Amino acid sequence: WLPDGAQRFSTQTSANIAGGFEWGDYNGLSVVNDKLAMIWTDNRSAATNTIVGTVENQFGSPTFNVLATPNTVEVCANDTGLSVQLDMSAVQSYPGVITLSESSTPGFVTGGAFSVNTLAAPFSSDYTFDVDASGTPGSATITIGSSGDDMGDIILRSTDITVNYSSAAPGASTLMMPTDGASGVLLSPTLSWSADANANSYLVEVALDNGFANVVDSATVTDTQYTTAVTLLPDTEYFWRVTTDGTCGAGVTSAVFSFSTSDLLCFTSGSPIPDNDPTGLTFVGSATETGTLESLTVSVLAEHTWLGDLIYTLEHSGTTITLQNRVIGAVNPPFGCNGNNMDVIYDDSSGTTVANACLEDGTDPALSGTHSPDDALSAFDSVEFSGDWSLNVTDNASADTGTLTEFCLFPVFEEAPACDPAPPVGDPDIIWFNGFQCVEPAP
Missing domain, CATH: 2.60.40.10 (Immunoglobulins)
Known part of the structure; x- marks a missing residue:
């Protein structure tokens, strides 16, 4: 049975129910002003369709709404003639008379007035006001009240206007x-x-x-x-x-x-990462610059689907740390992040951890920005920088593949300490202090 004027969306018969009946899953109900919006999903085997229907809300009472435009105003001390438009709209042909008023205002707001104060909706009114010099810089709120009277049936509404108050031109930042x-x-x-x-x-x-x-x-x-x-x-x-x-x-x-x-030393790879291989890819870069590390930052650029498959480790002078171990995601935590590609900086001082930084919303690269590694890079502090640096990456699940593009090292070196006591000028000997040459030999 269909009411007059209604239209059948589908005439297919469910594969699961005999007798010509159709069926679906009820997904939700929303109130839209004076109407109800209902949603069903037709989940028969042939197709999946979403059906939306609306009906008039017979049980809702007529009312009204008020909207302020703009709802945020930037003001300076002693500004005058500031204006906000108030739009009154009727719901279900609300017949009452609406009266506007200032429910509350900051102390620095003066001279508030409405171009139209009392009328039946729909109508618009310009609310104008001034500000004096008594305010404190920051945000305050004007609340506009609206009272509807329908034959003695009173409805109260309100809307807020944010006022960002400045007392003078800004000074200099530190x-x-x-x-x-x-x-x-x-x-x-x-x-x-x-x-x-x-x-x-x-x-x-x-x-x-x-x-x-x-x-x-x-x-x-x-x-x-x-x-x-x-x-x-x-x-x-x-x-x-x-x-x-x-x-x-x-x-x-x-x-x-x-x-x-910082100094920057990058090693370009371009090598494929073996799929589902516990040995993985080890790429070795050799640093020729000498110096004792005060701190180290590392970056990795790679193209790979499903980043949650990957484990990265870094080795130098017998010390190995894990940069990231199968980063997780919000959608499939047990299986790691399903996002693709990475351009990430590992820095101990970052306030975010790489383990939780991978995105699964289609962002490319899914892992980017600066994050702290799983193991601290401070393990390399006070170590000689020169020599081989080995980055190993393993893929720990099948199907998804990719390539290591490059990795970079950002070393910060310890500064040579002053000689104490200072050797005499012109000393014919080479003077060393804590491993640093303090004075050049005399010619």
Whole structure:
């Protein structure tokens, strides 16, 4: 049986039920204003279809809604004539008269008024207000109340307007990380600085000169940290600064800090990773630069489906650590992350662990950014850098395959200590202290 005007979506007969009856799974019910939306899945063997139907909500009562546009306003002390549009809409032909009012306002808001105060929906009203100089920088809320009267049946509604208050133009931020003169900084560093209460945004700039004639990266952000969008050059000095901006006007440019990036040694592989092979691929890179490691960061670039199959280890001078061991995912934790491809930096100082960083939402590469390894790279601290570095990767399940593209080492070396006591100038002997040459021999 079908009611007048209704349309049958399908005339197929279920393969599982005789007699011409159709069947499906009921999946949900939603209320959309004055209607109910119902969803079924037709799961017969021939096809799977989703069916959506709506019916009028006979049991819902007429009412109204109120919408503020915009619902967030940036203001400066002593601004006047600020305006927000309030739109009143009727649900199920609500017949009542609606009255608008200020339910609550911050102390710095004055002169609030409505262009239309009382009317039946639908209608729009411009809410205007001023602000004085008594506010404190930050966010506050104006709550607009609306009261509907339908023959004595009262309905109350409200909507909030966020007011971001600034008392003056912002001052200068203080640069925090990297510290001025820092060395061994990663090639995609995260820069951070102090917040200013009156700032809405910050322009961060990175340049090759302290006059900023050669800017290599810049961005306007609302946060107080920024990770460079470009990969910086290794073993290079950079300069950076931050300029504030706010509702009350342009701000001030910070002091200029400098930092030097880490040395970079990359080894290109291009070798396939053996599928489901416990021996895996071992790729050896040889470092000729000498020095005692203060810290080490490592990056790996590889193309491989189902990253949860892979285990990476790094060996040098008899020490072996695990960089990552079958990273997990949210969809199939027992079987590892099903995401594809990786371009990841392993850094002990990262606040996120690589074990939980793999994405399964189609992002390519599924594993990227900077994360701490399973075993700490500090195992190589105070070790001589030169010599062979062996990266081993094993694939521990069948079917998915890939290639190791390259791995890179970012060493930071210990600085030579000063000789104490200092040897006399012109000493004909070569003076050594803790393994470092302090004074060149006299000619």
